[in-house]
Amino acid sequence: MNAVAVAAAPAAVPSPVRQGAPWLLSAPALVLFACLLLVPLAITAVLSFQVFDHTTGVRNALTLSHYTAIASDDYYLGIFWRTFWISALVTLICVAVGTPEAYVLSRMRAPWRSILLLVVLAPLLVSVVVRAFGWSMLLGPQGIVNNAFGWLGLPTMRILYTEAAVVIALVHIMLPFMIIPVWTSLQKLDPGVENAALSLRASHFTILRRIILPQVLPGILSGSLIVFGLSASAFAIPGLLGGRRLKMVATLVYDEYLHELNWPLGAALALTLLVANLVVMLSYNRLVERTYKKSLG
Amino acid sequence: MSRNGPLALLFNALVVGFMLAPLLVVCVVAFTPENTLTIPTTHLSLRWFKAVFAHPDFVQSFKNSLWLATIAATLATALAVPAGIAIARYSFPGREFLNGLFLSPLIIPHLVLGVALLRTFTLIHATGSFFWLTLAHVVIITPYVLRLVIAAVEGTDRSAEQAALSLGASHATVFRRVTLPMILPGVTGGWLLAFINSFDEVTMSIFVTSPATVTLPVRMYMYATESIDPLMAAVSALMVALTALAMLALDRVYGLDKILVGQR
Secondary structure, three states, X not given: OOHHHHHHOOXXXXXXXXXXXXXXXXXXXXXXXXXXXXXXXXXXXHXXXXXXXXXXXXXXXXOOHHHHHHHHOHHHHHHHXXXXXXXXXXXXXXXXXXXXXXXXXXXXXXXXXXXXXXXXXXXXXXXXXXXXXXXXXXXXXXXXXXXXXXXXXXXXXXXXXXXXXXXXXXXXXXXXXXXXXXXXXXXXXXXXXXXXXXXXXXXXHHHHHHHHHHHHHHHHHHHHHHHHHHHHOOOHHHHHHOOOOOOOXXXXXHXXXXXXXXHHHHXXXXXXXXXXXXXXXXXXXXXXXXXXXXXXX | OOOOOHHHHHHHHHHXXXXXXXXXXXXXXXXXXXXXXXXXXXXXXXXXXXXXXXXXXXXXXXXXXXXXXXXXXXXXXXXXXXXHHHHHHOOOOOHHHHHHHHHHHHOOOHHHHHHHHHHHHHHOOOOOOHHHHHHHHHHHHHHHHHHHHHHHHHOOOHHHHHHXXXXXXXXXXXXXXXXXXXXXXXXXXXXXXXXXXXXXXXXXXHHHOOOOOOOHHHHXXXXXXXXXXXXXXXXXXXXXXXXXXXXXXXXXHOOHHHHHHOOO
C-alpha cells in the first residue's frame, strides 16, 4: 500500500470503503448469527403455530391450538406457576444472601478479599451437571444433610426430588450472578460519604440503609433480573433434582420434544417461556425505575 | 475503615461453605472404595477413576467435548476478533444492532436455542452432525470472547497503530504486529472462557447431539437420570480438576478476578 495515501487516511472524511469496513469485519459473525440464531428462531415461531398430528407429525396448516392449550390446561398453567414462584423465591434468597455477602467481602482485608471472592465465584465455571450431582449426594435420603440431622436427633427428611432441593441448588448456581453486580456497584462507592455520615453521628444501621443500600440498588436490580431469567429457564437442576414428577417449564419442553415428540407444542411452550420471561423482566425493570424516580423527587 | 464483626465473618463462612459443599463432596466421594456413594472411611481408592477410563461411552464423550470446545472456541475467537474491532473502533449505523445481536445468546435461554436449532437441523438433515453442533456452540460462546475483545480494543492506544500506518505498514501488518499483540490477553482470556463454556454446556446440547456426538455433560446428565453410582462422582471430580486447571490458565493470561467480576 502507498505510504502517502495511508498517512492521509486516518481520521479523515470517511470514504465509502471506510464506511463498509465495520460491516466487512463483522460479516462472518453476522452470517453465522443470521443462519443459526435469527432463522432458527423464526422457524420455531412458525412451528409453534403448525398443526400436529400424532400419526403423521407436523403438518403445514396453521393453528392457535397449542397456545390456547397452554393458556387453558391446568397442567401447563401449574408448571408455569411453579416455575414462576421457584424463580421468584430463588431471586429473593439470592438478594437476601448475595447482597450482604458482597458487602462483607468488600470489607475484608487485602489478601482475603480477593481470595474469598474467587472462592465464592469460581463454582460459576464448574459444569451445572457436576454441581447438581453434588447436591443430589448432599440432599439424598442417605446424604450428608440427613446424616447430620440424624446425628442431631432430628427425623430424616425427604429433600431430594422436592421443590426444596431445586431451590437450594438453584440458589447455589445463581448466587455468583447476584454477588458480581452488587460487588461492582460497591466498588464505585466513595468511602468519604460513609465517613461523613459517621462524623455526623449516623449509626451503622442508618449508614447501611441510607447511604450504602440506595447506591447498590442498581446492582441488586440487575443481579435479580439475571437470576430470575436464568432460574426460569433452568433445565439441568430441575431435571436432576426435581425428579420425573416435579417439572419446570424447561424440563416440560424437553419431554414434549423427546418423549411426546409434539414439537409444535414444545416450541409454543419454549416461546411462551421466552416471552413471559421478557415481560416479567421488563415490567420489573419499569417498576423499580418508577419508584427510583419517585424517591429521588 | 471499619472491619467486619464476628457475625459478618460467620455469615461469610457459611456462604463460602455453601458454595464449596457440593464440589467438595463430589471430590471426596470419588475416592470411595465402596460400591455405593459413600464418604471413604477406611482408605482411599482409585477404582472408580479406573472405571471411568474403562467406560467407552464416557471416554468417547470426553473426546467429543474436548474437540468440540477446542474447535468452537477457536472459531468463535476468529469471528469475535474482527467483529469486536469493528464494534469498538468504528461508529456506524447498525453498530448497536450488531452488538446486541452478538451478545443476545447471553439473554436468550439455551433451552429456546436448543429447540430452535433441533428443528432447523432436522429441516436441513443435519441432525447428528458434528459440524453443525460445533457451529451451534460457536453461536453461544461468541459473546464471551466478544466482550473481552471489545474491552481489550477500547483499552489500547490508537496512536501506535496510526504511527505504524504512517510509517508505511500495511493494514495486515499493523493488525499482526501492533493491534493483535496489544489485545492478546483479552483474546486468549476470551478463548479460554469460551472453551470452558462450550465444554460445560448441557441445555442446548442435549437437544442437538446424537448418540455419536454426545458431549460429556450431556452423557453425565443422561447417566445421572438413570443410575447413580460412584462412577458419576469420579467423572465429576475429573471435570472439577479440569475446570480448576483451565481457571489457573485463565488467571495467568488474563486474571480470574477481571474475568469473573468484569473490567471495573
